[in-house]
Amino acid sequence: MVSRIHSGLAAANSSKxxxxxxxxxxxxxxxxxxxxxILSCCEVTPTSSLSPADARDGLxxxxxxxxxxxxxRRWSRDHAPExxxxxxxxxxxxxxxxxxxxxxxxxxxxxxxxxxxxxxTSLGMQVRVVDTPMYVVYASGGPVxxxxxxxxxxxxxxxxxxxxxxxxxxxxxNVDNG
Numbered sequence: 001m002v003s004r005i006h007s008g009l010a011a012a013n014s015s016k017x018x019x020x021x022x023x024x025x026x027x028x029x030x031x032x033x034x035x036x037x038i039l040s041c042c043e044v045t046p047t048s049s050l051s052p053a054d055a056r057d058g059l060x061x062x063x064x065x066x067x068x069x070x071x072x073r074r075w076s077r078d079h080a081p082e083x084x085x086x087x088x089x090x091x092x093x094x095x096x097x098x099x100x101x102x103x104x105x106x107x108x109x110x111x112x113x114x115x116x117x118x119x120x121t122s123l124g125m126q127v128r129v130v131d132t133p134m135y136v137v138y139a140s141g142g143p144v145x146x147x148x149x150x151x152x153x154x155x156x157x158x159x160x161x162x163x164x165x166x167x168x169x170x171x172x173x174n175v176d177n178g
């Protein structure tokens with residue numbers, strides 16, 4: 001009988017040891033997958049590797065893609081994207097600004113603000129919504145430096161600033177203006 005107990009305990013310990021080993025391996029594998037997921041989702045292209053044209057085009061695309069999410073029609077740009085010095089670093093770093101507007105549709109401005117806020121959040125941006133006296137959505141990060149969407153009386157308006165990139169704004173302005 002004692003022999004049976006010892007063999008039963010040995011089998012239990014063996015099973016327990018196998019279970020502990022399995023749990024450890026599972027935990028290590030899960031941790032590796034988690035770290036890999038975090039690193040791959042958070043990989044950011046440094047702005048120094050972006051060209052001024054890439055920064056400008058990324059801003060325009062983000063704004064116009066945002067506008068396409070709404071029911072508003074007849075969107076138009078205020079002007080071509082404008083280049084300027086970034087953070088007072090004249091001749092060293094540049095960024096672009098761009099604005100896009102349309103007559104506001106007859107609809108729920110709050111719902112439209114939520115559409116824009118959700119879209120910008122999906123782009124990895126930090127988003128804040130103000131609802132008085134009108135709906136305005138502000139965002140920063142992600143593919144641009146910052147954006148705003150306003151539901152001002154009469155018009156919808158999306159404006160933004162590109163990421164800062166290496167470049168001389170004066171030279172870029174000459175190139176842009178031909």
